[in-house]
Amino acid sequence: MTADEPPLSTVDALVQLSFLVQRALAEAGAEHGLSVVQIRLLGVLRDRTAGMLEIGGHLGLDKSSMTGLVSRAEKRGLVRRSPSPHDGRAVLVSLTDEGRRLTEQGAEQIGRRVAALTAGLTEAQRTELTRLAGAVING
Amino acid sequence: MTADEPPLSTVDALVQLSFLVQRALAEAGAEHGLSVVQIRLLGVLRDRTAGMLEIGGHLGLDKSSMTGLVSRAEKRGLVRRSPSPHDGRAVLVSLTDEGRRLTEQGAEQIGRRVAALTAGLTEAQRTELTRLAGAVING
DNA sequence: CGGAACTGGTTTGCGTCACGTACTACCTCG
């Protein structure tokens, strides 16, 4: 008998939910030896190709943190560094074929895991949750 | 003019929302030199006093990870290790007064930051979001 | 043109965090 849990505050609910999602992300990544940060890196590069600084902006990381992050991904053959044609200082980071393959595959698995979290909701509830989450995101 | 964003899938919405919340957590913690993990540690200890293994279970961490985590918190005077009266092997971890103070204070700041995320919602929407998140959590 | 100021990245050094393995001390059960 699953006891009725005490009602959560909005804050507690969002915090706990975020941990659930993060854990799903971490587990999905672990299947391919990817950390959450690496997953985010691939996610950012999915539809664009960007410089280190720009990626760091998306991820909220310092540029000095980027070097190692990208280098590790590069060493695994997921990502490629190429010199910017317009700026001799800059570097463009993009997915390799292997990286793209892994990104698609990972996205699918993350989808499955996160969807499983909402398996207990009705379709209407899921839609509503998505709408509300979207409203928060586009604050 | 904030352009209408494209509609997000449920998965994308939850993932992005989780990152927003995690960032709020990280920022709130940073004000006191606490990492997200340390915050969680304090959170677990807020209403109970537990052994290393039990805490590790709540946090999803290996017992070997716990030693360092608790030791660092102990070094900052936030947490105390005491021998279990019933089991010579075990150790009981509990908050110090300083740790409790910081926990309360941090909880309040986290509350503010997370609440700020939902500032754009109506009260009814916030209630509904909380209900749906709760349903996922007790899924 | 030529130097000053700026900018994108890397390097280095330090601390946090997480894991696996190995080891100690302490139960518990037969």
Next chain:
DNA sequence: CGAGGTAGTACGTGACGCAAACCAGTTCCG
């Protein structure tokens, strides 16, 4: 008592993350 399981710790390794110093191209301006 001895075998086996359990709670924690120690140690080495690796991913992260930041700050500060540094380099090489860029841009700005006189």
